[in-house]
Amino acid sequence: MRGGAGRPRTPRTKVTALLATRAARTHRKAWAAVLAALVLTSALLGTFALAVGSAALGHARVERYAAADLVVAGDQNTRYTAKPWGSEPETVAVGLTERVRVPERVVGVVRRVPGVRAAVADRVFAVGFRGGSAVGRPWDAARLAPYAVRDGRAPRHAGEVVVGVGRARVGERVTLRVGGADAAYRVVGVAEGPRAAVYFDGGQARRLAGHAGTVDAIGVVAEGDTRADELYGRVRDAVDAAGLRGAGTRAEGDSAGLRVLAGDGRGAAEHLAAAPARTTMLEILGAVAATVTLIAVLVVSSTIVQALRQRAHELGLLRAVGATPRQLRAAVGREAGRIAVAASALGAILSVPSYVALRALLNARGALPTGLELPFPPWLLAVPLLTAAITVLVARLSALIACARTAKVRPAEALRESPPGTPRRITGLVLLGLGVTSAGTATLQHGQAAAAAASAAAVLMVIACALLGPWIATGAMRVLGAPMRRFGGPGGRLAAANCTAAAPRLGAAITPIVLVTAFAVVQLAAGATLTHEARAQAREVTRADLVVRADGGLPHHALKRIRSVPGVTGATEVVHSTLVLARKEAGEPQLERLPVLGVTPEDVTRTLDPDVREGTLTALRPGRVALSADRARTLDAKPGSKVTLRFGDGTPARLRVVAVYERGLGAGDFLLSRDEAVRHTSGTTPTQVLVATDNNSPRTARAVAAAAPGTHVDGTPEAVRKATHVEPEDQALGEVVTAAAVAAIGAFTAIAVLSTLTLIAVGRRPELTLLRRAGAARAQLHRMLHAEAAATALTGLTVGAAVALVPLLAFSLAFTGTLPHLPPTQAILIVTVVAATTAAGTVPPVWRALRGRYPTG
Structure with a gap:
């Protein structure tokens, strides 16, 4: 057969x-x-x-450059090369979220390349338009989408604009704010495409965009018979032969600084945050997926x-x-x-x-x-x-x-039957020791090294508890057995005897409970600890009562006028940007992109209180920086010393430290002068002003709004906190992925707890039937099972919390210097889920054995 x-x-x-x-x-x-x-x-x-x-x-x-065959843009990556211990030099790269600009003379070089029909310079800048924000561009760049005029015509003079559909009508006069200056323009056309776009004459756009001698990107349109892949090589060779680089943005070891983009890569010149976010998303998903696996x-x-x-x-x-x-x-x-x-x-x-x-x-x-x-x-x-x-x-x-x-x-x-062997016990103890050691190492580290060490500690200790389950169960019954025998009656005595005699079985039941408790507590408490401490520090850092937001830039002399308003005790202009820190970690090269706040030094101590320990924030000027205490310890810096950083557009700088402050989670690790930060931003970030008052009255808010016409004044605590608080760019992404992972793994491990306990209960049917035949009352067996379930849940929760507490202590001490924090509602939810699943997996599967009949199997 x-x-x-x-x-x-x-x-x-x-x-x-x-x-x-x-x-x-x-x-x-x-x-x-x-x-x-x-x-x-x-x-x-x-x-x-x-x-x-x-x-x-x-x-x-790809949106604005969909009709362009190629796009020439700055290299939005910065690199760092270092030699790890006993290895060859390694290079790491990180994406930049501020624009790396292209020298304007590149436009002429690209236009002379054979096969190029047109090379169009694009400039993007912020525009304040009717109480909202808009994006200004030269009209020539609209052809790169392509966006055509739906009604009217293209702008031909400096005082004419084309707007998006629904913003204004042809022939209407509108007031636009660019760079803090208001000017009247006549709408001569309405264009397809985004509603927020405002198109200017090419010469006017060059003047309004600032950044003289540079452009944001260059869109390249090929001749009809020229393929994009052929043109790509020609343009790349022409740019390389001309020795052209990005506009002053390269650090040592970086590449030429200009890139020629094709296909889906063209979108990188439009959405600067997309590539860094994609990299961060891969890192977060990879780490969570490894834990899930x-x-x-x-x-x-x-x-x-x-x-x-x-x-x-x-x-x-x-x-x-x-x-x-x-x-x-x-x-x-x-x-x-x-x-x-x-x-x-x-x-x-x-x-x-x-x-x-x-x-x-x-x-x-x-x-x-x-x-x-x-x-x-x-x-x-x-x-x-x-x-x-x-x-x-x-x-x-x-x-x-x-x-x-x-x-x-x-x-x-x-x-x-044989009891668990000595090798299993030794392996479990070794892993437990390694977990504790890893947690201790985390307290001595900073940043990603501390997080990795704490995560490794949690994993090692969970595996150790799985191996040591029978011995943990035996130890637990030595503690719980006496009260169960004394206060539990016959059912309690039966439960204590059963748990003591069947330690491997109890250990198998405890293991998934330890797993779900430890995982949920570590994942939830780690994020909650950072968020709780960051919000607490943000409340302490913020001394301002109002935030003034200006689309298109703050009006000229508005800051001075706001400071002169009766009731205003201080006003500080702030700009959000990023910095890149190059460093070595265990010999490995690391690049870390960090959020940063740029402030005007006058009145800064009246609107912000980062708890300065050394130096003074009023000394902030271009070429100077203030550090948090944690970052100062990492860089071995103090007031008067110098640190090497890279701005958000990749430009390297060696800055002198003028102050060290304590509240780094609330104010960020670095504070720059506002002028320094603006110089290295993309230029589209709306300007904000923090205003401190002596009474925070509505009358003062109205006076501030009158002193800065065309701005938005907001006195809600959330708006003020958002203007001052510096959050990591990937925080929202990490929170969502972590929450989804905790929910999925929590449900998964809860079902695993239920499955394991059900399997154990099914295997105990003959035992329970024998006890019934020997004379045990149904109520006594119910109390026995309930006592066993309580002992199992209590032991699993206690051990799981202990396993989680060790790495959490290391993590919280390394990052915040405080004890771990877990919201009470989340703690109650964990205990409730464990208790419910333990009860459901212990009693229902053996109901048949507890009935009056006496089944044989």
Whole structure:
């Protein structure tokens, strides 16, 4: 007789198939728990695989340059090369969020390249238009989209503009503010495209945009018979031959500073934040996916091991009656494989709507920057199939490992039970020690090194607890056994005796509870600690009562007029920008992009209080910087010393430290002078003014608005906090992804807890039936099971909280210098979920055994 693919079905194959089929039918309830865990594992891994794959294919959306064949722009990356310990030099790069400008003479070089029909210089600048913000551009650049005039004509003179649809009518006169100066313009046309666009005559746009001698980008349109790939090489060679570089933005080791962009890459010249956000998204998703994978493997392995542990006597009997080790392994592997294939396929299907929900959540929370395109080609649907195959492999390996001991022993010894061995205890203790050591290391580190060490500590300690489960259970019962016997009555005494006698079983029940508690507490408390301390410091830093926002720039002399308003005690102009810090971490080169605040030094101590410990903020000038105390310790800097930084456009600078302050989470790690920050920003950031008053009255707010016409005055605490608080650019993205991961893994591990406890309860039916026949009352057994569930939940919560507390202490001390913080509602939710799942997995599966009838199995 022959099987599929022409292979002969030997007697050994028949025995294996028979054992696998009969076992799968007999133990449907046990495999149902494994099925649920595998479905969720496959769905979670597929969801994050789709997210990572889509992010890897992500790019900036092409809008303004859709009709351009090529775009010449500045290189929006800065690089740093260093030599790690005992290795070759390495170079790292990070994206820049402020524009790297292109020398205007490049336009002439590109126009002379054969095959170029047109080379159009583009300039983008902020415009205040009717109480809102708009984007100014030269009309020639509209052809790069292409945007055409729908009504009217193109601007021909300095006093004429074309606006987007719905902003104004042809022939209307409008007042626009650019660079703080108001001027009247006549609308001569209405153009297709974005409503916020305002197009000027080319010469007028050059004057208004500032940054003399540079342009934002150059759009290149090819001749009709010239292919874009041919033209790309010619333009690249022409730019290189001319020795052209970005406009003064290169640090040592950087490339030429100009890039020629084609295809989807053209969008990088429009949406500067898209590429850095994509890189950050990949890093966050990769880190979360690695944690999810590790937890999934632990949970799946634990569930399968528990399912097979219930059948240890059955497998031992098969071995005792002559089944070979190979037959047992093959039967168990085939049995697990059948379940895993079906479960993984279902999980792969569910991963698609799960990914769609994750994308919707990211969009709803505004976690993705404008212009970041995350494509989803049809072939990406094959990725969940790969993660499903990995899930099947993990399930088969776990099953084979679970039955390894029974398959190896001699038939005469197969029915004996053996306690957990010494190697397991030693391994667990070693991992526990390594986890504590890693946590201690985190307290001595800063930044990503501290976060990585704390994360490693949590993972090591969770694995250690899984290995030490029986001994943890034994220790817990030494503590809980006495009160259970004293106050629990007969049911409490039965529970204490059962838990003490079956420590491996209790340890298996505790492990998933420890896992879900530790993971949830670490993930939630780490972010909550930083957010709580940052908000607290932001409240302490902010001394202003009002924020004045000016689209298109603050009117000339407005700051001086605001300061002269009765009731105003101080006014400080602020600008948000970024800095890049190059450093070494354990010998490895690192580039860190950090948010920064630029301020006018006059009156700064009246509107901001970052708790200066050394120096003074009033000494801030171009070429000077103030540091937080944590960053000063990292850089070994103090007032009078110099630090090397790179501005948001990549320009390197060596700045003198004039002050060191304590509240770095509230004010950021660096404070610059406003003039220095503006010099290196893209020029589209609206200007804001912080205003401190002596009474914060509505009358004073109205007077401030009158002193700065055309501005918005807001006195709400949230608006003032937002104007002063410096948040990491990836904070919203990290919060959303972490929240989604915690919710998914929390539900996953909760089901794993329920599955494990259900498996244990199903295996105890004969034991409970015997107790009923021996005379135990139904109420006594109910109290016994409730006491066991309480002991299991309490032990798991206590150990999980202890496991989480060690790395959390290291993390919080390294980053905030405070104790960890977890919102009470989240703590209550964790305890409630654990208690509910423990109760649901302990009593309902054995209701039949507690009835008046006495089933035999």
